[in-house]
Amino acid sequence: MGEPSPAGTSRLEAFSDGVLAVAITLLVLDLHADSGDPAGLAHQLAAEWPSFAAYVLSFFIIGVIWVNHHALFALAADADRRLMFYNLLLLMWVSTIPFTTATLASYLRTGGSDARLAVLLYGASTEGMAISFTLILRHLIRAGLLLRPVSAAEGRRAVRRFGIGSVLYPLVTAVGLLSPQLMLLLYAGMTGFYILEQTPGPPV
């Protein structure tokens, strides 16, 4: 039967869309309120603010990964096995986000060393995603899987531009060890900046 001929990237994109869509939607499972709880709904919602903040943040962090994945694979002509496994690695880290988000939200309320550990876990998820994404990008360039070849200088620039998260996420995590709340703000600022910076166009 030999090796399959290049099959393009459409199924890799479809599977990735599926995993990203499920992971981003499972985030909601960490939000809950129950009339059986003696605390009224207002108190429950107020006590759960870290869950709401973390929900919105993680939704847009996964959303940005999807936007980047979409932009990158629009430039790809084909996928080889190695690319598929780098992509699986990315998806594995993305799939941990509902867990690390819930853990972060749970321990933000407690503070102390447990909160710092939860911050590290969340940082591991985002850093794992950023590194996997860089592996995908670098392999696409080196293995000649792009629609048009890029020069070594162009490639380095692209890796540097997309790889900026790999550098920023550990810094933000380090801040989180001092103040998890400040970390949430920094993540939100980075994600917001990224969204605005990447979306020139007519003002609406």
Place this chain on the structure above:
Amino acid sequence: MGEPSPAGTSRLEAFSDGVLAVAITLLVLDLHADSGDPAGLAHQLAAEWPSFAAYVLSFFIIGVIWVNHHALFALAADADRRLMFYNLLLLMWVSTIPFTTATLASYLRTGGSDARLAVLLYGASTEGMAISFTLILRHLIRAGLLLRPVSAAEGRRAVRRFGIGSVLYPLVTAVGLLSPQLMLLLYAGMTGFYILEQTPGPPV
């Protein structure tokens, strides 16, 4: 590597289909009955009627969003980054529906200020969806992303027609502050009317 060339809307539609499909199916997780419960099944089901009503209602509210999303993107030629983020915003609100539906169902039984707060939460979900949808529509028109250009007058008409939910949902929510049960009926009526009005064709 430059900016990716226009990649069409097919992957944006696939990802949206994924999130909408997961969110609409997660609604079922709020339905449960357990033989370990000392109350018999009939009593459990009777006590859970708000969950069943909310399940059907939210299923069709998300379903209508899907139908509209489908109709709108069938007219779109391309997506830019801003559109992708407006779409993410829509999906974020859609993804909250399983949570706000479960909360509404839970507090419908209790009444009082908690029920009113649950009504407001549910209203925030539907209003957030309606506003995001209007942002998407307006940006498609203004940024010239449609398959054929529309005049300013046509554009305003379309925004007004699709934006009707943004006006009706707060009104329905206001009614819900007085009577959550009546609100459910109004939502159901609106959704049912919308379905019937939008589906001319040979009688079956």
Place this chain on the structure above:
Amino acid sequence: MGEPSPAGTSRLEAFSDGVLAVAITLLVLDLHADSGDPAGLAHQLAAEWPSFAAYVLSFFIIGVIWVNHHALFALAADADRRLMFYNLLLLMWVSTIPFTTATLASYLRTGGSDARLAVLLYGASTEGMAISFTLILRHLIRAGLLLRPVSAAEGRRAVRRFGIGSVLYPLVTAVGLLSPQLMLLLYAGMTGFYILEQTPGPPV
């Protein structure tokens, strides 16, 4: 903006695939075993046999719906709004299956009037699916949405052939009121017969 031009059925199929895939996979959430349970694993698994039987059965019932959906929409040229809402109705019933399956599995163990009610709930899910499917088929024929027109006689024959479930499911449910175990066997037999009957081909 006018009405969208015929957009084919590809997105309707993609969304349906998504809902069917999520619903069929959520069935697994009813299977669980826990080392914290004082009963050993073997006892837990033995006590849970209805959950395993219901898992396999419901997996193939949804699977058969997918196969039929696939076969039917391969014949469809286009979808109108009414078809989309009939399809939503089908998906709504499919999405209830994880709930009605879990309820059936839970009460099979108890017997009595609760078990009979659980049988009726499960029957409502399958009957709801069968009726929705018939509505879709009939509308495809009457509204001229098929790739090639069919005669009235052909149409009636197709509706009768696909609609056989609408007649058989209530009969099987009636048997379930007497013996839920026998009902499971009948469902399994029907599904198995359907799979074998529909899959002629070289012996493997």
Place this chain on the structure above:
Amino acid sequence: MGEPSPAGTSRLEAFSDGVLAVAITLLVLDLHADSGDPAGLAHQLAAEWPSFAAYVLSFFIIGVIWVNHHALFALAADADRRLMFYNLLLLMWVSTIPFTTATLASYLRTGGSDARLAVLLYGASTEGMAISFTLILRHLIRAGLLLRPVSAAEGRRAVRRFGIGSVLYPLVTAVGLLSPQLMLLLYAGMTGFYILEQTPGPPV
């Protein structure tokens, strides 16, 4: 209406991608940490190491199935009903993985006959997948559904190459009856070897 004309494999692939994406992402639901637990986060994570190990392992086992499914169906020209049901059988086994993974992780900590039973359950999932995959491959070859016909000798070679899992998984399971920890290492080694062996290319 007659039998549908060959519709290719695109929808079968889309549905399979959906089920595989949901199953692989549901694995995360077995990871949890809670600030309400009197044990600190570090202790909870340490006690949960089998869940983390099992998460990564099962993620890549399902991932490898996806990669193989992708490679195989890139060679397929069409799907018949029998193929669809073999594919459903594969997906049914894949969908059990979140359950058997959680059970394995839960009982790894306890050891004894329960751990051995959990090992057998996990082995049933992987063996079920391997056998279903072989059924799909064999039917594709025998029923002439491939893009280009293969000789009997080529076919036997392909079945043998892909079917190697069906032989190795029971051996690994047998080892697991003696030492579940060693089994995890063997699975990891097999999966890692498979990934490396299948991904020649420029070193990165």
